[in-house]
Amino acid sequence: MSKQGQIEKDPREKYEKPPFDEPRQPPPASERQMDTKPDHGEQSYRGTGKLLGRKALITGGDSGIGRAVALAFAREGADVSFSFLSEEDDARETESLLEKEGHKVLSISGDLSSEPHCRRVIGETVKELGGLDILVNNAAFQMEHESMEELTIEEWDYTFKTNIYAMFFLCRAAWEHLEKGSSIINTTSVQAYQPSPKLLAYASTKGAIVTFTKSLSALGIKKGIRVNAVAPGPVWTPLIPATLGEDHVKQFGKSTQMGRPAQPAELAPTYVFLASDESRFVTGAVLDLTGGEMLP
Numbered sequence: 001m002s003k004q005g006q007i008e009k010d011p012r013e014k015y016e017k018p019p020f021d022e023p024r025q026p027p028p029a030s031e032r033q034m035d036t037k038p039d040h041g042e043q044s045y046r047g048t049g050k051l052l053g054r055k056a057l058i059t060g061g062d063s064g065i066g067r068a069v070a071l072a073f074a075r076e077g078a079d080v081s082f083s084f085l086s087e088e089d090d091a092r093e094t095e096s097l098l099e100k101e102g103h104k105v106l107s108i109s110g111d112l113s114s115e116p117h118c119r120r121v122i123g124e125t126v127k128e129l130g131g132l133d134i135l136v137n138n139a140a141f142q143m144e145h146e147s148m149e150e151l152t153i154e155e156w157d158y159t160f161k162t163n164i165y166a167m168f169f170l171c172r173a174a175w176e177h178l179e180k181g182s183s184i185i186n187t188t189s190v191q192a193y194q195p196s197p198k199l200l201a202y203a204s205t206k207g208a209i210v211t212f213t214k215s216l217s218a219l220g221i222k223k224g225i226r227v228n229a230v231a232p233g234p235v236w237t238p239l240i241p242a243t244l245g246e247d248h249v250k251q252f253g254k255s256t257q258m259g260r261p262a263q264p265a266e267l268a269p270t271y272v273f274l275a276s277d278e279s280r281f282v283t284g285a286v287l288d289l290t291g292g293e294m295l296p
Helices: 011-015 064-075 088-099 115-129 153-177 197-221 239-243 246-250 264-275
Strands: 055-059 079-084 105-109 134-137 183-187 226-232 286-289
Touching (some): 055 064, 055 153, 064 134, 079 088, 079 115, 105 115, 115 153, 134 264, 183 264, 197 226, 197 286, 226 264, 264 286
Parallel strands (some): 055 079, 055 134, 079 105, 134 183, 183 226, 226 286
């Protein structure tokens, strides 16, 4: 309440008309170089101990959704390990944010399309944090193309290796370390249900993630491991100005029911819910965070 006794405006009203005139960056893009910075909940997220004592690994945790989830997990009491490709500046900034929360922090760079690297990420996380309770498969690659001819076999292969092969590599390596009560959370997308022809490879992998999640959840029940997915709609992250055309970036998210994209901070609480005991009866689910777009 304000001093006059009136309800204060939601600070997220600033999201309504963001200036999406972003300079194009080559992927992987740096959040530090963006003119319009995403909100990760630095000022807004308040933890209540939901993940106290847990050990979490988040892929793609240097920026965007991954950073917001990492920050929320740390503020909920978890030790956090995160992986990133090569964005050192963004990773150091994430590290700094997490270290302020007083828990263990580990960052690991490298390409998740490599199976040996995925095993390394799991091994180092377990060694440094003393175990693993939560695995968030969030890292992804996309690129927009106007035609089939533009989409090379090499890019198709890399997109699948980064978005779905890595998910399998990481889950397989983590499986022996996950005990009853553990949680795996996979980031899929509205693209799995409403695919854009310009994002053929990316949308195809996101559809595969939905099926992978539901199938793995049935295996996980036998060990007491819950496996769920989150399906965001448009979210303002460094991936957008790096992989979409200039006109698309300027109109990004305006076609949603809310008329804007989400901020990473608006998605993080759902990951916290799926990682915590509050969702102990939820597995094999895909939670849509699409700003009003109904998914089948």
